[in-house]
Amino acid sequence: MLQGPNARPSSRSDSGEPSVSTVVLAAGEGTRMRSATPKVLHRLAGRPLVEHAVRAAAGISPDELVVVVGHGRDAVGEHLKGLADVLERDIHTVVQERQLGTGHAVACGLEPLADRLTGTVLVSYGDVPLLDSGTLRGLLAEHHGTGNAVTVLSAVVADPTGYGRLIRDASGAVTGIVEQKDTTPEQAAITEINSGVYAFDAAVLADALKRLSTDNAQGELYLTDVLAIARGDGRPVGALVCSDPWLVEGVNDRVQLSRLGAELNRRLVERWMREGVTVVDPASVWLDCDVELARDVVLEPGVQLRGGTTVGEGATVGPDTTLDGCTIREGAAVVRTHGKGGEVGPGATVGPFAYLRPGTRLGAKGKIGTFVETKNARIGEGTKVPHLTYVGDATIGEHSNIGAASVFVNYDGVAKHHTVIGSHARTGADNMFVAPVEIGDGAYTAAGSTITQDVPPGAMAVARGRQRNIEGWVARRRPGTAADQAAQRAQAEQRSTDETTTNPTE
Numbered sequence: 442m443l444q445g446p447n448a449r450p451s452s453r454s455d456s457g458e459p460s461v462s463t464v465v466l467a468a469g470e471g472t473r474m475r476s477a478t479p480k481v482l483h484r485l486a487g488r489p490l491v492e493h494a495v496r497a498a499a500g501i502s503p504d505e506l507v508v509v510v511g512h513g514r515d516a517v518g519e520h521l522k523g524l525a526d527v528l529e530r531d532i533h534t535v536v537q538e539r540q541l542g543t544g545h546a547v548a549c550g551l552e553p554l555a556d557r558l559t560g561t562v563l564v565s566y567g568d569v570p571l572l573d574s575g576t577l578r579g580l581l582a583e584h585h586g587t588g589n590a591v592t593v594l595s596a597v598v599a600d601p602t603g604y605g606r607l608i609r610d611a612s613g614a615v616t617g618i619v620e621q622k623d624t625t626p627e628q629a630a631i632t633e634i635n636s637g638v639y640a641f642d643a644a645v646l647a648d649a650l651k652r653l654s655t656d657n658a659q660g661e662l663y664l665t666d667v668l669a670i671a672r673g674d675g676r677p678v679g680a681l682v683c684s685d686p687w688l689v690e691g692v693n694d695r696v697q698l699s700r701l702g703a704e705l706n707r708r709l710v711e712r713w714m715r716e717g718v719t720v721v722d723p724a725s726v727w728l729d730c731d732v733e734l735a736r737d738v739v740l741e742p743g744v745q746l747r748g749g750t751t752v753g754e755g756a757t758v759g760p761d762t763t764l765d766g767c768t769i770r771e772g773a774a775v776v777r778t779h780g781k782g783g784e785v786g787p788g789a790t791v792g793p794f795a796y797l798r799p800g801t802r803l804g805a806k807g808k809i810g811t812f813v814e815t816k817n818a819r820i821g822e823g824t825k826v827p828h829l830t831y832v833g834d835a836t837i838g839e840h841s842n843i844g845a846a847s848v849f850v851n852y853d854g855v856a857k858h859h860t861v862i863g864s865h866a867r868t869g870a871d872n873m874f875v876a877p878v879e880i881g882d883g884a885y886t887a888a889g890s891t892i893t894q895d896v897p898p899g900a901m902a903v904a905r906g907r908q909r910n911i912e913g914w915v916a917r918r919r920p921g922t923a924a925d926q927a928a929q930r931a932q933a934e935q936r937s938t939d940e941t942t943t944n945p946t947e
Contacts (some may be wrong), residue, residue, distance in 0.1 A: 459585060460560030462643070463503040464550035467491045467567025468511030468537040473694040479513025480692065481567040482520065485702045486709060487729030487747055490692055491517060492524055493570035499528050500574025501581065503563065507533040509550040511540055542661025543637070544653045551647065561585070562641045564664065568692045570701055571708075572638065576688055583681040584640035590676035591645065591668050593618070594638040596686040603693070604634035605665055607680060615678045618665035622658040633682070635665060636689035645671050721759075735771070753787070767797065770805070783815070786822070804839065818849075821864060833857075834876065838864030844888065847872040863898065 471480025481491035488496075491508070498506055510517045518534050525532040537549045547564055561584065565572060576594070584592035593615065595607045605618045606628050618635045619628050649667040657663060672678045683689050692698050709728045710720055717736035720726050725742045733751040734740075741759030746752070750764045753771035758764065761777045768784040769775055775785060776792035783797030786805040791797065795809050800817035803809055807820050810827035818832040821839035826832055830843055834851040837843070841862055849860050850873055858876035862868065866880050869888035880886065881898030890904040915925050 461503045461563060462505040462554055463498040463563045464547055465494050465498055465508045465565050465567050466546045468509050468540060468546055470512040479517055482516060483698055485570050486705050489520060490570050491567040494565055494567045495524060497572050497574050497577060498565060501577050505554055507535055507550045509535050509537050509546050511537040543664035544650055544662030547664055548650045558643045560643055562643050562646050564639045566637050571688045571705060580640050580681050587679050589679040590642045590671045591678045592640045593680045594636045594683055595633050595680045596636055596683045596689045597633050598686050601632050601634045606631040607633040607635055615680045616672060617669040645676055835860040837862045840864055841866040844868050844870035844872055846870055850875045
């Protein structure tokens with residue numbers, strides 16, 4: 442069992458509602474994905490497929506939540522362990538050692554609940570990422586309201602290929618489900634499909650699972666056969682038609698993964714636009730599920746926001762920017778930038794062509810400019826790092842300016858060291874700060890300096906060799922070259938100018 446830190450199974454018994462157990466089937470290998478990664482760990486909008494499914498199931502607060510795993514069980518189980526912590530609830534994992542069909546998978550999932558299996562069992566799949574808690578609640582409401590023994594979530598689609606077909610009698614009552622490979626031509630033409638999501642009376646399900654047969658084209662135990670068994674026993678069977686077929690579409694290959702990813706992204710972008718975010722080109726903006734955007738944020742074309750990135754009110758991101766786990770405060774602007782784990786303060790500006798690495802903290806109204814890379818860098822309010830600079834393992838105070846083409850030399854080949862630059866400092870272009878070193882408040886450094894010693898507050902540091910010009914070097918060492926010829930022409934012009942100045946024409 443996987444258990445969150447404050448795990449507490451919800452209970453419906455106190456309110457008189459039937460108890461609900463949810464079983465998520467996630468054991469399949471997913472061979473059509475052609476991947477070393479288990480199918481249910483492929484990601485959409487920043488979350489693995491199985492996480493989308495488990496979050497939807499957890500959203501109805503079931504008394505028990507079981508995930509049946511098989512292929513890639515260790516990796517899937519590890520992810521579910523972390524998810525249990527995030528959701529702060531128990532998640533049972535059960536291993537289906539051999540994939541003998543959906544009926545067998547559900548039977549495996551019910552094993553840990555055998556001594557307390559009552560009420561309703563809701564079954565869903567780990568590869569149906571758009572299914573949401575609201576739809577599951579609607580299915581439960583239909584199931585309990587009609588008193589059905591089995592209620593299946595169905596959908597009407599234009600192309601039902603690959604799905605089981607819902608069979609109804611002349612009165613419209615559900616009589617069963619036929620899998621694609623077992624359909625007759627007439628049944629194959631039916632467009633109402635089985636989503637694979639069900640609500641079962643627990644006792645009816647437990648009894649029917651013992652009576653399943655492998656007498657079918659796949660030689661497997663089909664969960665769908667439970668409907669026919671229940672109906673044969675005189676139990677009521679019904680269906681709830683999902684009005685949005687996208688919600689029940691599954692992922693079997695990378696083409697479907699891409700299709701559903703695009704649809705989920707479209708919905709995320711539309712949701713944020715309705716919340717007051719301007720998205721200039723929705724087709725080119727991609728958002729993860731856990732991104733948070735404030736009012737009046739502007740997302741320019743070519744933006745990707747991942748990994749829990751948050752953007753504050755009135756900030757602008759893009760164009761052509763990817764941020765992963767970044768915090769962008771109100772009024773900031775981040776242009777043509779790649780960032781991971783960075784924080785940009787209110788009113789600050791970043792880019793174009795900047796790289797924010799983990800540990801970057803840019804203060805209010807600060808600037809990280811063109812072709813600047815930062816890592817483990819705290820940059821104070823109003824401080825500017827305008828261009829062509831690497832700042833690593835450094836603390837820079839307020840309202841300082843770092844000259845172009847500077848490098849914070851933080852690594853000696855064995856260990857990282859820290860550089861400190863104070864407030865209101867002015868460092869020259871083409872500086873090397875060889876850590877550990879400290880530049881005091883109000884200090885200056887000369888252009889072209891390699892700073893290896895601390896600079897006191899208010900001092901000017903000059904660390905460069907004295908210039909020496911060696912006259913005639915090119916003529917002696919590179920005679921006849923283009924450089925020599927150019928130099929001779931320039932020298933001749935200079936002599937002519939000097940003569941004219943010395944002996945002006947009357």
